[in-house]
Amino acid sequence: MSSQERERKRTKEKTEKTEEAKPAVVEKGKKIKEDIDDLLDKIDDVLEENAEEFVKNYVQKGGE
Amino acid sequence: MAIKLLIGTETEYGITAKKTDGFDPVSSSLFVINHLRPFSSLRILWDYENEDPLVDARGFIVEGEKERPSQEENFSLNKPLENGGRLYVDGAHPEYSTPECTNPRDIVIYEKAGEMTMQICMDNANRIRKKEDKLYLYKNNTDGKGNSYGYHENYLMLRDTSFERIVQSMTPFLVTRQIYAGSGKVGTDNKADPADYQISQRADFFETLIDLNTMAKRPIINTRDEPHADPKQFRRFHIIVGDANMSEFATYLKVGATALALHMVDNGHFITGLELANPLQAIKAVSRDLTLKKTVRLVNGKDYTPVEIQKAYLEEAYNYFNKLERDPVVYEIMSHWGDTLDKLEKDPCELNTKIDWLIKHELLTTYARKKGENWDNPRLAMMDLQYHDIRPDKGLYYTLMRDGYVTPFVSEGMIFLAKDNPPRDTRAFFRGMCIKRFPKEVYATSWSSVLFDIGNSTIKRVPLQNPLRGTEALVGNFFRESETAEDLLRDLSA
Numbered sequence: 001m002s003s004q005e006r007e008r009k010r011t012k013e014k015t016e017k018t019e020e021a022k023p024a025v026v027e028k029g030k031k032i033k034e035d036i037d038d039l040l041d042k043i044d045d046v047l048e049e050n051a052e053e054f055v056k057n058y059v060q061k062g063g064e
Numbered sequence: 065m066a067i068k069l070l071i072g073t074e075t076e077y078g079i080t081a082k083k084t085d086g087f088d089p090v091s092s093s094l095f096v097i098n099h100l101r102p103f104s105s106l107r108i109l110w111d112y113e114n115e116d117p118l119v120d121a122r123g124f125i126v127e128g129e130k131e132r133p134s135q136e137e138n139f140s141l142n143k144p145l146e147n148g149g150r151l152y153v154d155g156a157h158p159e160y161s162t163p164e165c166t167n168p169r170d171i172v173i174y175e176k177a178g179e180m181t182m183q184i185c186m187d188n189a190n191r192i193r194k195k196e197d198k199l200y201l202y203k204n205n206t207d208g209k210g211n212s213y214g215y216h217e218n219y220l221m222l223r224d225t226s227f228e229r230i231v232q233s234m235t236p237f238l239v240t241r242q243i244y245a246g247s248g249k250v251g252t253d254n255k256a257d258p259a260d261y262q263i264s265q266r267a268d269f270f271e272t273l274i275d276l277n278t279m280a281k282r283p284i285i286n287t288r289d290e291p292h293a294d295p296k297q298f299r300r301f302h303i304i305v306g307d308a309n310m311s312e313f314a315t316y317l318k319v320g321a322t323a324l325a326l327h328m329v330d331n332g333h334f335i336t337g338l339e340l341a342n343p344l345q346a347i348k349a350v351s352r353d354l355t356l357k358k359t360v361r362l363v364n365g366k367d368y369t370p371v372e373i374q375k376a377y378l379e380e381a382y383n384y385f386n387k388l389e390r391d392p393v394v395y396e397i398m399s400h401w402g403d404t405l406d407k408l409e410k411d412p413c414e415l416n417t418k419i420d421w422l423i424k425h426e427l428l429t430t431y432a433r434k435k436g437e438n439w440d441n442p443r444l445a446m447m448d449l450q451y452h453d454i455r456p457d458k459g460l461y462y463t464l465m466r467d468g469y470v471t472p473f474v475s476e477g478m479i480f481l482a483k484d485n486p487p488r489d490t491r492a493f494f495r496g497m498c499i500k501r502f503p504k505e506v507y508a509t510s511w512s513s514v515l516f517d518i519g520n521s522t523i524k525r526v527p528l529q530n531p532l533r534g535t536e537a538l539v540g541n542f543f544r545e546s547e548t549a550e551d552l553l554r555d556l557s558a
Contacts, residue, residue, distance in 0.1 A: 008503065039463075040430070040431055042467070043447065045430065047446060047447065055445045057084040058208075060078050060080075061213075063076045063155050063157045063213030064154070064213060064214035064279050
């Protein structure tokens with residue numbers, strides 16, 4: 001069975017409903033990926049410059 | 065509510081400046097809190113008269129010097145707030161105590177209100193500082209270099225409840241509640257075993273089981289017994305083992321579940337059969353197992369996962385509270401507690417918008433994967449720290465919330481309201497209303513008193529020994545009917 005035939009067979013077995021849902025699922029997956037990319041870019045924007053130096057210098061007196 | 069709880073929390077904030085050369089944490093902390101506006105122009109003292117932090121719950125008094133600052137120092141160190149809480153400097157950190165609350169939802173609201181007050185002070189302070197001197201505040205508990213600062217919870221309990229019973233019943237609970245109350249941390253502290261990432265900020269710092277100390281050799285069970293109320297009637301259970309949470313839901317569940325467990329103990333329902341063979345080792349082991357599947361050994365030889373131990377407490381709570389009049393506050397806590405434990409057991413990732421250590425872990429692992437970085441990269445340590453940054457525009461917790469990656473639990477309106485208004489159902493109402501209505505006549509306040517100076521020669525002290533009095537229901541009318549502080553004092557003594 002060629003891969004095209006496998007694909008046709010699988011498609012035939014599916015209900016109309018999932019056929020319709022498929023593009024939406026792909027769309028949603030793409031959206032989440034874009035969202036996360038957006039978020040990570042945003043974090044790079046707000047993150048303190050020179051993280052290494054900043055973290056090194058963050059020293060507190062013990063409290064309580 | 066039918067169940068009477070009395071709860072308050074204290075949060076110490078980490079403080080630093082953009083340029084750390086010449087940075088002094090003590091003067092910087094004072095600089096921050098003295099930028100409370102417009103209120104800091106008013107001077108109200110903190111009344112140390114009734115403070116006794118050296119009384120030990122095991123029944124003795126520890127030797128040491130009580131804190132008694134001079135009047136000028138006192139003004140500078142203390143800002144009693146209109147919401148009944150207290151803004152102050154403790155050692156080298158700015159600190160906020162919530163007013164006394166009767167339920168965990170109010171604790172969330174008043175803790176967040178304190179965070180907002182702290183952030184406003186910081187903004188006011190930074191307006192007049194050079195760019196390189198700008199101050200940053202963090203609601204976390206460690207600098208990652210072996211120094212920790214605290215987040216303390218206080219629960220009022222009955223004097224008659226035996227302290228030994230509290231220790232026995234609560235230790236396994238306090239060791240394991242980090243699975244929903246931990247704030248997450250990159251790396252380790254205090255020469256503890258290595259880990260890339262762990263559940264709790266504080267676990268590495270606990271070196272003993274029971275003690276009065278909070279600053280060194282920290283104990284899982286702290287014995288400070290200063291009830292700020294009639295000591296013949298009440299004791300205080302002072303919990304220092306917890307992390308400060310950014311997540312509203314985590315704060316709610318941490319305080320709610322703890323209050324229910326303590327309420328059972330306070331009413332003679334002791335929880336036995338869960339004692340841990342080695343609590344100090346267990347608290348660090350639980351913090352290092354992100355799968356939550358590893359077991360800890362009990363004294364009776366059985367091995368339980370931390371979820372199983374928490375489920376045993378929840379079951380005790382269902383058994384106990386089902387026999388009482390149905391209290392919606394209690395049932396809400398048990399419902400969230402049960403749902404959270406089920407998810408922690410099946411798939412903790414489902415809680416990655418609600419529980420701090422999971423929110424932070426998701427953020428850090430996604431970032432590391434995308435950028436091809438390892439756990440030892442300083443950018444991940446920076447993100448860990450900046451998750452706790454209280455600035456709404458720069459803090460990563462708030463950045464995530466804006467984008468829907470963190471689920472809020474209370475409304476912003478309630479937080480705004482709580483910034484300047486006391487809770488109605490404890491003595492914090494009386495304290496807060498006095499400051500709000502008669503700021504010039506209030507000479508000093510403390511947890512258990514309000515002192516007035518109305519111009520004649522004597523200072524009048526109104527004692528607030530019972531935390532459940534001084535409520536809106538009991539004294540609201542006095543504030544509605546009194547035009548001056550003098551009227552109020554006259555009506556109160558009538």
